[in-house]
Amino acid sequence: MSEPALLEIRNLQKTFTTAGGEITILQQINVKIVAGERVAVVGTSGAGKTTLMHILGGLDRPTRGEILFEGDNIFALRGAALDAFRNRTIGFIFQFHQLLPEFSALENVMMPLLIGGVPRAEASEKASSILNEVGLAHRLTHKPGALSGGEQQRVAIARALVREPCLLLADEPTGNLDSGTSEEIMALLNQMHLARGLTMVIVTHNRELAASLDRVLEIEDGQLVHDILN
Numbered sequence: 001m002s003e004p005a006l007l008e009i010r011n012l013q014k015t016f017t018t019a020g021g022e023i024t025i026l027q028q029i030n031v032k033i034v035a036g037e038r039v040a041v042v043g044t045s046g047a048g049k050t051t052l053m054h055i056l057g058g059l060d061r062p063t064r065g066e067i068l069f070e071g072d073n074i075f076a077l078r079g080a081a082l083d084a085f086r087n088r089t090i091g092f093i094f095q096f097h098q099l100l101p102e103f104s105a106l107e108n109v110m111m112p113l114l115i116g117g118v119p120r121a122e123a124s125e126k127a128s129s130i131l132n133e134v135g136l137a138h139r140l141t142h143k144p145g146a147l148s149g150g151e152q153q154r155v156a157i158a159r160a161l162v163r164e165p166c167l168l169l170a171d172e173p174t175g176n177l178d179s180g181t182s183e184e185i186m187a188l189l190n191q192m193h194l195a196r197g198l199t200m201v202i203v204t205h206n207r208e209l210a211a212s213l214d215r216v217l218e219i220e221d222g223q224l225v226h227d228i229l230n
């Protein structure tokens, strides 16, 4: 591909030190992702997918290698500077949505804006608008416990996108949903991709979902074993 990469994974290795010694979870991973690509990450449980996503999202540091965003190594940043880069650039949907149970849907979605210093009234307006976009205008004041699994995932999507990141990382976003709800969530992500030109990297066990994206990366025992354009 001749286009410059938005995101490049270069010689990535991740080793954890445990009581039983060192274990290498990811090794020799090299991938270039261009802006606007929709990439699926597949692989059996324990293959290293979540570890990879956390590193791509700047939530965990690599042992060796680099993650380049628009050509710059994101781990050259540390602490508050890395947090600020992440908040501005990357939306993350966790495997278990990780909404705050004590707060309403609206407050959950406002949170990244408030953390980023956006005034409360503006944060509320932006959060309502994106909750409307994901089809939850009628659920603003519900707490996560009073929402269905699919609705909770929509809130998580709204929270991930409310700061208008250019990169969305999603770790099994349909993993805990029935097939009908999974399809709705996938359609919503594709709609966001079209509307915002979002680059998406999505971990999934759903082969159909993987096949519907532009490209599939398969991780096996911490190594990239397939990289296929659909």
Ligand SMILES: Nc1ncnc2c1ncn2[C@@H]1O[C@H](COP(=O)(O)OP(=O)(O)O)[C@@H](O)[C@H]1O
Pocket (backbone or CB within 6 Å): 016, 017, 018, 025, 043, 044, 045, 046, 047, 048, 049, 050, 051, 052
């Ligand atoms: N903090 C950690 N310390 C030690 N081992 C870990 C840690 N996090 C993950 N692992 C191990 O790394 C492997 C890959 O985990 P993970 O990335 O969660 O896989 P996947 O998401 O593909 O199921 C697993 O064997 C897991 O036990």
Ligand SMILES: [Mg+2]
Pocket (backbone or CB within 6 Å): 049, 050, 051, 095, 171
């Ligand atoms: Mg995982």
